Amino acid sequence: MSVDEVDGVVVEDAGWEVDPGDEPGRAVLATVGRQLKTWREAKGLSAxxxxxxxxxxxxxxxxxxxxxxxxxxxxxxxxxxxxxxxGLVAGLKEDTSEVRYPKPIRDLAQMERRAVEFCMYSNFNVHGLLQTDEFARAIMQTWRPAFRPEQLERYLAAxxxxxxxxxxxxxxxxxxxxEEVSLRRPIGGKMVLRRQLEHLLEVGELPHVEIQVMPTERADHPGNGGRIALLKFADGTAxxxxxxxxxxxPVSDLKRLRILDLRYGIIRSKALxxxxxxxxxxxxLGET
Structure with a gap:
């Protein structure tokens, strides 16, 4: 995490970096910044x-x-x-609450908030929506090039x-x-994996959540091309x-969506x- 210095004392940074290509985010921050400056000057304070x-x-x-x-x-x-x-300056937190997350993740989150049905096939890692905080951190720490500490915290928060x-x-x-392998790899160590497996069991108890495992021994399923994500919306689009x-x-035309839906359906039928x-x-969990 980057730091600032006040009178020779190093303190935590007051803000996160802005993604260079995030024009909508920059527009929000420019407005917030002007309001901060207006309040400061009205108070008669220098920067x-x-x-x-x-x-x-x-x-x-x-x-x-x-x-x-x-x-x-x-x-x-x-x-x-x-x-x-x-409370007027503290209220600016609402304006910056989403800008703090990288734009691609904000865009994904907006679609997920609209969705009424999620169909998610994951082959190497536990799906992000199912991960515990510590498991997510351990996975992100394996990515290369490595995140700077500030970047890691932003992606985790998102x-x-x-x-x-x-x-x-x-x-x-x-x-x-x-996929079975995603539940066996001890990312973060055995205790982190144990807590992740326990979390899966808890989430799987929710009446609107189904979790299925694709055993490694199943060779004849159409998921070998990689992950599948399918979001369906209330208006019938996807x-x-x-x-x-x-x-x-990402695709939204009917022909390609039909292909994804077909593949997902076959994978689902062959899973446990x-x-x-x-x-x-x-x-x-008993073996871990």
Whole structure:
């Protein structure tokens, strides 16, 4: 995580970096920055004085006011106190709540919030919506090139936020199919894996969630081309993608969606039933 310096003392950064290509996010941050500057100037404070009162350096304050950094919620809370804004500056957290996440993940999260049915086949890793925080962190720490600490925290926060779709009311229907290998690889160590398996058993008890396991011994299923994700919406439209087809890009035309739906249906029919899958996960847990 990047840091700032105040009077020779190193403190935590007041904000996150902005993705260079995130134009919508930059527009939001520019507006937030102008409001921060307006409040500061109305209070008669210089950037240096405001930084001293909030615990950050002048340079960081100017970056926030230019919209070059995403303000952290705790910074906005402290700034609200210093400026006597009665919640108006702290309320900017709502404007920045999604901008803090990388744009591709925001776009995905928006689609997931609209979906009424999820069909997810995962071959190498436990699906992100099913991961515990520590399992997600362990997976992301294996990615190369490695994330900087700040990037890692942003992606983790985004993954945690996406899981809110599991608790929606009314709840969408979820179908997850996991390859056996994704449940055996001890990412993060055996205890992390144990807690992940326990979490799968808990989530699988939800009435709107089905988790199925595809045993490694099943050779004749059409999932060898990679992951499949299919989101279906209330208006009858859908969106999907598959690693090994259509260039890995999202598709929404009926012809390609039919292909994805067909493949997913066959994979689902060849996987263990939800009850058999629960027994299988319990046995894995006993072996781990």
């Amino acid at each position: 240096a004085e405001f930084g001293e009162l909030t615990g950050y350096g002048e340079d960081m304050i100017r970056k926030l006011e230019r919209g070059d950094r995403i303000p952290r919620p705790e910074f906005l809370d402290r700034a609200d106190e210093v400026l006597g804004a009665n 993954r945690v936020a996406r899981r809110a779709v599991l608790d929606k009311d009314p709840a969408p229907e979820f179908s997850f199919i996991q 969106a999907g993608r598959m690693d090994g087809d259509f260039g890995g890009r 039933t939800p009850a058999e899958s629960r027994d299988f996960i319990e046995r894995l």
